Amino acid sequence: METPSSVRILTVCTGNICRSPVAERILQAGFESVRSGTFRIRSAGTRAMAGAPVQPPSARIIESYGGRPDGFVARQLTLGMLRDTDLVLTMEASHRSDVVRLDPSALKRTFTIREFARMLKLLEQRDSGPAPDAALPAWWKALPARAAAVRHLALVNDAADNDVADPYRRGPEAYQRMEDELAPAVLTILRFARRTAPAGV
Template identity: 40%
Template sequence: MDAVRILFVCTGNICRSPMAERLTRAHLDEVLGARASTVSVTSAGTHAVVGGEMEPSSAAVLAGLGGDPRGFRARQLTAGMAESADLVLTMTRNHRRSVLKLAPRTMFRTYTLREAADLLQDVDVDRLPGMEGTDGQPPALVRALGQQRGTRRRGDREQDDVFDPIGHRESVHQDVGEMIVEALYPLLDALCAERAPVAAPQDDDTQWIVPTRFRVA
């Protein structure tokens, strides 16, 4: 059974969200090894090019960043996809609104990618339990992001969107890929870092020992 289920959403599901999906898979495979299989990573589009392959420029950028575009096929977003995810990361605020229109109960599990990365800066990640043992509840990191959401100023939200590179030259797709990586990798490392509770020798209190942080490429 998957410990964590992540869903990425954009418009056509051929540029931004598949880049995020495949970069996530590559990064988790590297940092988690065999345990990466416990994390489900998918993507979908609000107006998907259903069955379509990745847009060629985005596919080339993805490969250059270490992801694998082979075998990808675009999917249309459904309410069931959003409702079954522990964390929904959209590329824009409009995409987030579309998700919430389909699945209103996912409000505290749905963020734009850059919004989540911004909220992460105010989360004390070292005090959170790891992703294991969620007992059907969203991961602790997702709950912590929700607690921070109300503190954001309106001006902070203007930078929440990852713009659409479709129809632009490959350098624009490269910019988008790098923007996704910058926001994505710290979130993944925070979500998947191993933290083991160890009894302190003086009393019964539990302390958290945090290993060296995963590399952020």
């Protein structure tokens, strides 16, 4: 159950029917296993097919990682959503640009999901021990600023390595490529969450 202190994470792609729902539902299932009710994961699209369900191949990917695709409805990204979010994870650098144009204040808390996963690996090398139990939500809400501080160390030679390929209206191979690019980043974020969770959580 969401509370005022919940850590609010928004995943963003174009249509909000292929990539960002996969990230949303797998992250939500994984974060629930870390600490139920502490994290609220939602998704939206920069040009959303509002009201549409998740695409069937994406639904199958969600299920294969223990998430639930049922009840999903695509939403158009809005300024209000961004103002109500602690961390924005986009599927492409172009989506990050769209987010920042809509809400310039989101600059330092918006990352492509693959970029953010690399940053967490760098933070793991620097940090020791779990987050304080009582301060877990606040610790996560401060994480974007800590990640931004190591952004320069997480740069890649090919900017395409920051993006997750769009499989919309393409065949099974495109969805497999999406999974191959997206799933490792999602799992890295969840491993970081488990590693930094207070003992006993």
